[in-house]
Amino acid sequence: GHIGPFEIPAGSVTIAHYRENTSYVLWEMCGPDRELIGYCYHICLPPEIGKDHVEYLDLLLDLWFGPDGKLTVLDEDEFLQAAIHGDISKEQAELVDCQRKAIEKDHAQIIAGLWRPEQI
Numbered sequence: 001g002h003i004g005p006f007e008i009p010a011g012s013v014t015i016a017h018y019r020e021n022t023s024y025v026l027w028e029m030c031g032p033d034r035e036l037i038g039y040c041y042h043i044c045l046p047p048e049i050g051k052d053h054v055e056y057l058d059l060l061l062d063l064w065f066g067p068d069g070k071l072t073v074l075d076e077d078e079f080l081q082a083a084i085h086g087d088i089s090k091e092q093a094e095l096v097d098c099q100r101k102a103i104e105k106d107h108a109q110i111i112a113g114l115w116r117p118e119q120i
Helices: 076-084 090-112
Strands: 013-017 024-030 036-044 058-065 071-074
Touching: 024 090, 036 090, 058 076, 058 090, 071 090, 076 090
Parallel strands: none
Antiparallel strands: 013 024, 024 036, 036 058, 058 071
């Protein structure tokens, strides 16, 4: 498959990091060789995490960081159209803007703090 212009080959592994009280869901993408392809942040309303489900409202704008740390903003046109047409509220659009800035600034810290399977 693809996430924006980035190819995710068959056999790749995705680890989804869901955290309550954050306005993003972070997907860590590794290829079949387990080499990092990139990180994709889905900016959203804070996830509701239950015993048998995770639910969140995606606010359309995604941020992709390659293994080199380079940022690519995804779906910005879709987000802007939704904001213009009122499909996303003014408050939600402001949340997206604030969260985008925070993720850009804190990406390295966020990644450093991720749970790893070898930690169990």
